[in-house]
Amino acid sequence: MSRDTTAHIVWHPTTVTKKERQERTGHKSAILWFTGLSGAGKSTLANAVEYELHQRSLASYVLDGDNIRHGLNRGLGFGPDDRKENIRRIGEVAKLFVDAGVITLTAFISPYREDRELARSLVDEGEFIEVYVKCPLEECERRDVKGLYQKARSGEISKFTGISSPYEEPEVAELVIESNEHSIEESVRTVITYLEKRGIISISS
Template sequence: MKSKNIVWHKAQITKRDRRRLNGHKSAILWFTGFSGAGKSSLSVAVEKELHKRGIRTYVLDGDNVRHGLNNNLGFSPEDRTENIRRIGEVSKLFVDAGVMTLTAFISPYREDRNMVREMVDDGEFLEIYVKCSLEECEKRDPKGLYKKARNGEIKGFTGIDAPYEAPADPELVVETDKETLRESVAAVLNFLQEKGYIQE
């Protein structure tokens, strides 16, 4: 049960103050796509380039978060939604702190991703569809999960016996089965520059 005896405590330092101190905007770069599409590799590579430019960043990776904050959640539809809700709330805090936040989660349901979009102000949620064919993801199978799913060792695996709802209108699409990692990184950085999130 949610406590009724809580009151929001206002801070004296605002998001605008933190952004001014940092010298850049903050937002959520939400990388979504199949397992094996390259979300983690791309988010880490983009963070490296942003760091070189003096931008304060943090990557929230799906597997890493499940080692701690969300270690009590499984992969049922309900647990997946709660997983995304929690990481959405954490991402919102990072944005308020003035940090460019990169998240790498399969996040298979549009409704869940839209839930996070609604948590933050307009322009603070940037949905980046890491598009890669299921065939290519299964061929890569970096963690051996597709093989296990095909063998029935894993149930409810996205793309095999659980759905993935591709973004209907993402801010950016990168096609990692057609582009090199360097090209995908450049696409993200160019987008951020064109939209005024970062400077050249």
Template sequence: MGKADHITWHHAAVTKEKRHLLNGHKSCVLWFTGLSGSGKSTVANAVDEALFQRQCHSYVLDGDNIRHGLNQDLSFQARDRKENIRRIGEVAKLFVDSGQIVSSAFISPFREDRQLVRNMFQPDEFIEVHIHCPIHICEERDPKGLYEKARKGVIPNFTGITSPYEPPDHPEIVIETDQLSIEQAVQKVITYLTEKKIL
């Protein structure tokens, strides 16, 4: 199904810049990427809570939650995984346009797909946060029992086992969850946002 040629983008009367002034902070996407079990959702939600305490306008887009609704029609095959990330990028872009700080917690294993999303945003609006954790520790945690199922062949195309994970080459932030506490991880993100004058 091709893209319709009779649609026009309508510019909002209330601009993103006006929303920034009202909110008292700029908007951006914090794109958390990493292996399953690395701590993406945990850190993203802890950052969101810290932002909420600062009275910031923010929201978390979580991989599993999105697949329950918006992307429930997508499989885990390569083509659908790419489409999954593209859709999330578009949703995150709408959140940023609304003046919010959106934390996106997805494995998003391929550099090409993450670059595609980065290209949707203005400079400094896309902040790649690599949640780095050795795979053996992710397997030890295995909060959902996914690694065990993947090694038994129950789950095909599982990142880190039967499908590759391409770590970011130059992420804005690296958080090593096997070395930092949740509080230290959150502080690292808040410090970055402050230094970049987003907060």
């Protein structure tokens, strides 16, 4: 029988604060949460945005869904409970990165609104930026860069988002990027401009 031991754990405050870490990096920290169907272009866009941030010498890091499942979340499946735990863990990790003063980009399908809102609740107001990478299912299937839709259609993969498992679109995302309508360069500019307007990063000269 598992027991809840949190009653015996006391939070130990750090000597260096988040604000002091942000002052060292020269910018604010936040989570850019890229969500959307498989094949929508989440990872591509997240990495392209990080490249631009890196070119500006800003502290940033991409947490990618597939990569995380090779380590931290290895062993989790794709049923509702495991998906929920997958997002809970990455939300907690992203929170630590924000506390460290890092602009954190996460690329996860994260199909359930409730789970995304849980991740949002972990950080201060304004530090969670939901980026809905919107793309029609037909286009995602046409791309099928990993061959997953074909396997889902044939029954080789069960509980596949968009085919045999639901995707709940964000109701009010901070940004909506229609990846089938805009180039990667245009999409990166949209995200960077948003960060500048929000005062998370400085406007490039």
